[in-house]
Amino acid sequence: MTKELWLNLPVKKIPNSKAFFKTIGFSFDEEREREDMAAMKVGEKKVPVMLITENTFKNVIQHNITDTSKSSEMMISFDAESREEVDEIAQKVEKAGGTVFSKPSEIQGWMYGCAFTDLDGHRWNVLYMDMSKMSES
Template structure:
């Protein structure tokens, strides 16, 4: 059965994408290929593969979504604190991304922000106060 999970994202420029994600705090595996790099996310080190657009298109055997017109995925991850959410929003913007959802309280038990990377993929950073999560 399934041993690992990887997400694959098309990017226009691998070097610039790596710089962006490094600036906001993500790390990369040492193995790099000409057409893809592996980013590690979270304690479980989920792999987010950044593939140049032609490699992605070949693998997916489909057109790439125009992220200026629509979204195919919203990648959400947890933050350790409200302050980390605020910092991520600032870092994403400073690194060339766009904050589309400024840091704010959500449903009384989450605090989050939304930003896009250099290729328009949408990311959602959330700090969740589980003790305040509605029961039911």
């Protein structure tokens, strides 16, 4: 049945979004890139997040795009190797022009994370999870 999962995310300007995500540590599959689309690779399994210009995205979905200044349709979460990496990512996000709307902090005694918006207002969550402390909370 399912062979691969990928996410499609509308962006205003591919070069700006690529620069933002490269700054915070993501890489791209240059072979899958077009003028209106870039394939960001996420995690060990290299799950693609397709950054697609808003016009192309709107044509594909045949629907309006969410106004990220007013609402969110989803939050994309990814893990970090350590608390320090969470802190580093938060700093890189701000340096790259994003907004950390939830500063790095401990969550439920076994997670440490922060949440941010990218240049187009999409919400992201990065978490370090200490599974050895999970049962304590």
